[in-house]
Amino acid sequence: MNQPEPTIILDDVSYRYPRSKRYALRHLNLAVSRGEFVAVLGENGAGKSTFCQTLNGVIPQTRGGRMRGRVIVSGWDTQQATVAELAQRVGIVLEDPETQIFTTSVLNEVAFGPENLGVPPQEILHRARWALEAVGLNGYEDYAPTALSGGQKQRLAIAAALTMHPAVLVLDEATSQLDPMGTVEVFSVVRELNKQYGLTIVMATNKGEQVAQFCDRVLVLHEGELIARGTPREIFADTELLERVMIRAPQVSQLATYLEERGVHLTDFPITPDEARRGIIHSIRGSH
Amino acid sequence: MNNNEIAIAVENLEYVYEPQGLRANKGISLTVRRGEFVGIVGHNGAGKTTLLKNLVGLLLPTGGRVAVDGLDTRQTTVAELATRIGFVMQNPDQQLFAATVEEEIAFGPRNLGLAEEEITERVQAAIALTGLDALRQEFPPALAKGDRAKVIIASVLAMQPDIFVFDEPTTGQDYKGCHQIMQIARQLHREGRTVLVVTHDMALIAEYTERTIVLCQGEILLDDTTAAVFAQPENLQRAQVTPPQITQLAQALPRELGLPACALTVEQLGQPIVERVRTNQALDLTMPLR
Numbered sequence: 001m002n003q004p005e006p007t008i009i010l011d012d013v014s015y016r017y018p019r020s021k022r023y024a025l026r027h028l029n030l031a032v033s034r035g036e037f038v039a040v041l042g043e044n045g046a047g048k049s050t051f052c053q054t055l056n057g058v059i060p061q062t063r064g065g066r067m068r069g070r071v072i073v074s075g076w077d078t079q080q081a082t083v084a085e086l087a088q089r090v091g092i093v094l095e096d097p098e099t100q101i102f103t104t105s106v107l108n109e110v111a112f113g114p115e116n117l118g119v120p121p122q123e124i125l126h127r128a129r130w131a132l133e134a135v136g137l138n139g140y141e142d143y144a145p146t147a148l149s150g151g152q153k154q155r156l157a158i159a160a161a162l163t164m165h166p167a168v169l170v171l172d173e174a175t176s177q178l179d180p181m182g183t184v185e186v187f188s189v190v191r192e193l194n195k196q197y198g199l200t201i202v203m204a205t206n207k208g209e210q211v212a213q214f215c216d217r218v219l220v221l222h223e224g225e226l227i228a229r230g231t232p233r234e235i236f237a238d239t240e241l242l243e244r245v246m247i248r249a250p251q252v253s254q255l256a257t258y259l260e261e262r263g264v265h266l267t268d269f270p271i272t273p274d275e276a277r278r279g280i281i282h283s284i285r286g287s288h
Numbered sequence: 289m290n291n292n293e294i295a296i297a298v299e300n301l302e303y304v305y306e307p308q309g310l311r312a313n314k315g316i317s318l319t320v321r322r323g324e325f326v327g328i329v330g331h332n333g334a335g336k337t338t339l340l341k342n343l344v345g346l347l348l349p350t351g352g353r354v355a356v357d358g359l360d361t362r363q364t365t366v367a368e369l370a371t372r373i374g375f376v377m378q379n380p381d382q383q384l385f386a387a388t389v390e391e392e393i394a395f396g397p398r399n400l401g402l403a404e405e406e407i408t409e410r411v412q413a414a415i416a417l418t419g420l421d422a423l424r425q426e427f428p429p430a431l432a433k434g435d436r437a438k439v440i441i442a443s444v445l446a447m448q449p450d451i452f453v454f455d456e457p458t459t460g461q462d463y464k465g466c467h468q469i470m471q472i473a474r475q476l477h478r479e480g481r482t483v484l485v486v487t488h489d490m491a492l493i494a495e496y497t498e499r500t501i502v503l504c505q506g507e508i509l510l511d512d513t514t515a516a517v518f519a520q521p522e523n524l525q526r527a528q529v530t531p532p533q534i535t536q537l538a539q540a541l542p543r544e545l546g547l548p549a550c551a552l553t554v555e556q557l558g559q560p561i562v563e564r565v566r567t568n569q570a571l572d573l574t575m576p577l578r
Contacts, residue, residue, distance in 0.1 A: 044462040045432050095460065150332045176460045179332045179488045180530040206462055209533055246464040251491060251533040251554055258558040264565045273537045284545050284564050286572075 005075065006031035007167055007200045008055065013069035015050060015059060024050045026224040028069070034167075035198040037191065039211040041235070041247045042221035048204035051221060052172040055202065056090040057083045074167040088117070091161025095173040097153035101160075106132070106148075107141040109156055113164045124163075131162040134196075135189050151182030155189055162193070169193065171203040175210075183207060187214045208248040212236065212271035220245060237269040252276035259283075295357065295451050295482040296320040296343060296373075302351030303338050312338035314506040315352070320484065322450070325477040327493040327514065328486045330503035331528035336486045337378070339503070340453050343484075345369040356451065371400065373451040374444035378459055380436040384428045389420055389439050392428050396447045414445040418472060434465035441472055451482040458489055470496045491532040494518060494552035502527045519550045 010030040016023045025047050032038055040048050053059040057078040060067040071078040074089040094100050103109045110128045119127070132138045135155040140148070145156060154174050161169060171190065175183040187210045193199045205211060211218060211232055218235040220228040222245050228235060235241065236253040239260075249257070252270050256279070259266060266279035296319070303313040312335045320326055330336050341347040342354050345361045354361045357372045377383050386392035393414050397407045415421055418438040423431060428439050437457060444452065454473060458466040470485075470492055477483045487493060493500055493514065500517040502510040504527035510517050518524070518531045521539060530536075538551035546564060551557035 042462075043464060044434055173460065179528070180490065181331060181528045246462065248463040252537055254554045255534060255537070255558050255561075258554055259561060262558075262562045264562050273533055273540060276537055277540055280541060280547075280561060281545065284547075284561070284568065286565075286568060 004034060007034045007036075007074055008032035008202070009070075009072040010054075011070045011072070013054065013067065013071055015054065015067045016065055017050075018064040020065070022224075024224050025054070028226050030219070030226065030229075032200060032202070034200055035194065037194045037201040037214065037216045038203070039215040039218045039232070040202060040204040040221060041206070041208070041211065041218055041245075042204075043246055046221040046245075047224040048221055049172050050224075052092065052170050052202065052204055054078065055168065055170050056092055057081065057086040087113070088164050089166055090168045090170060091158075091164055091166040092170045092172065093154060093157045093161060093174045095176055097150065097157055097177075100157050101145045101153060104144060105141065106137060106143045106145060106156060109145055110159045110163050113160060117164070127163040127165070128159075131159040134162060134193060135159045149182065150178045151185040154178065154182070154186050158186075158189060158193075166199070168200045168202065171201070171205075173204055173206070175205065175207060183210060190214070206248060208236065208253075209250040212250045212253070220247065233269060233271050236271050293321050294319055294355075295322045295324070296484075297355040297358075298339075298343070298352070299354075300352035301339070301342060301349050301354060303335075303342055303347060304350045305338075312506055313342065316503075316506075316508055317352075318501065318508065318511060320451075320482060322482055323477070323480050324482055325473070325496065325498045326482075326484045327497035327500045328484060328503065329488070329490065329493060329500060329527075329529050330509075334503040334527070335506040336503055337455055338506075340375065340455050340484070340486060343453055344373050344375040346375070367399075370396070370447060370449070372449050373453060374447050374449040376437075376441055376444050376452070376454045376457055378456040380433075380440045381429065383440050383443075384436060387427060388425050389415075389428055389431075389442075390424045392439055393443045393446045396443055400447070410446045410448060414442040417445060417475060418442040419468075434461055434468065437461065437465070437469060438472075441469070445476075449481075452476055452484070454483070454485045454487075456486055456488065458487055458492060466492060490518075490530060491534075494532045494535060502529055504528075515550050515552060518552065 010028045013025055013028040014023050015025040042048050054071050055073055061083050076089060078086060101109055103112060107128060110131050111124050114124045114127055135158050137155055175186050190201055191214045194201050215232055218232050219226055228241050236249040239257055242249060250271055252273055256266050256270050266283055270276035270279050298316055298318045301313050301316040304311050328336050342349055345366045348362050356369055386395055390411060393411045394407050397410050415424060418441055420438055420442055457469045473483050473485060474496055497514050500514040501508060509527045510523055518535045524531060534551050534554055534557055538557050541547055547560050
């Protein structure tokens with residue numbers, strides 16, 4: 001069987017910012033398949049945002065600096081295609097929705113991208129309706145973006161990216177300013193888009209509990225290097241890794257590690273509350 | 289209660305933002321005693337930041353009364369209040385402005401008209417508590433996010449207020465940064481200061497604070513010990529607040545296992561599990577082989 005070409009390929013990518021001697025990214029090699037939901041974890045300063053910006057060509061094209069190796073997204077080399085061309089393949093959602101949202105109505109916000117591509121008005125409206133529906137903001141067309149809650153604003157930013165029909169959606173700490181409900185709101189919408197449309201997702205985040213619940217795969221960046229990759233379960237069970245890098249495992253995984261260190265072994269390493277509940281019941285009732 | 293013991297007294301606080309007429313605080317009453325460590329939680333828009341700004345005098349009540357150290361905020365200048373109650377804002381970049389870390393921290397005490405010696409002493413103490421020694425000559429905006437937040441905390445520390453108010457100090461911080469900031473708050477509390485922290489991070493609230501106030505649509509929904517607050521999942525849901533995962537797990541375990549129904553930290557649930565499993569193993573060993 002023919003393996004389909006991965007949607008994202010990083011081939012020995014290193015990067016340093018202008019006037020910086022330090023490499024922000026070092027020798028990254030990676031392939032992400034179409035339809036994967038990948039989380040990027042790491043401490044502040046590990047290179048998560050830098051990595052995100054290599055995917056839409058902003059690095060190195062806008063930020064300058066020196067890049068080695070190649071990034072291929074949806075078949076396009078990010079150093080050959082223009083940032084405008086790449087914007088049609090890669091949507092990006094940033095940490096602070098206020099830095100991204102700028103028009104006066106929800107409908108204008110989502111129409112802005114395709115308008116700039118010269119898409120015919122009927123088609124723009126069609127895409128806008130679809131995108132707002134997909135993020136659960138249908139009915140909000142005439143609202144001022146400023147009147148939306150934090151979670152709604154981030155969903156609007158996602159919808160604005162969707163009207164470009166991207167292959168990849170990149171979210172850079174897009175839930176860090178949101179309350180717990182807003183966080184789950186954004187993760188759920190992104191997971192739904194991922195399942196429904198096969199959209200490939202790359203999400204830099206610090207929220208381990210949601211990563212365990214929603215993501216397929218985890219990449220761990222540390223000082224610009226990709227030091228671990230695996231399923232959420234493999235990553236959160238890796239005590240050596242978690243000692244080296246301060247990333248936040250779900251509390252139920254922290255509990256399993258705490259128990260393990262004291263000689264209590266749960267049959268399956270839990271990453272969700274349900275799994276932990278079953279494991280604890282089993283280990284206490286045991287043979288009784 | 290002796291009046292001296294009361295750090296903050298809020299009576300029926302109303303705050304309306306004009307011209308929209310948005311009622312952000314609707315009749316809030318609370319008393320914070322000296323030396324308490326209080327968490328304030330609630331959904332986005334619940335009125336948390338409005339409450340804090342009323343405490344430090346940046347907003348003045350449109351109804352009711354706020355007193356800090358017995359001083360009515362409407363009759364006291366913000367400058368006077370600033371020596372008693374320190375405010376660490378959510379976004380450090382809205383607060384930073386000096387050319388070096390040292391100058392940033394010295395700015396407040398200098399404006400109090402203190403002697404140069406006293407200023408140096410205060411800057412030194414603030415730098416020591418926040419661990420900023422190596423960065424004292426750096427340009428604050430160029431620092432990493434965690435360090436920028438620490439500079440702001442240090443600049444508030446140098447004012448040596450008795451009451452500290454932190455507005456979402458951990459937003460955008462990584463795991464290490466969150467705990468470093470909460471450790472500073474804990475240290476202040478141990479020294480006898482009064483500390484109020486607003487955050488969405490329920491695991492941090494559970495681990496560090498003694499008392500938790502839950503705001504919901506401008507009103508206080510719950511105000512009790514942190515353990516008692518997180519033991520009320522239905523009420524919390526009304527306020528759109530999710531207890532920490534470990535607390536939810538403890539609540540979801542069958543009671544006949546003999547484990548505590550309320551756990552605020554991993555250890556509080558982990559330790560009893562270890563004990564239960566060990567007791568069972570000991571029982572197994574004493575049972576005759578079949």
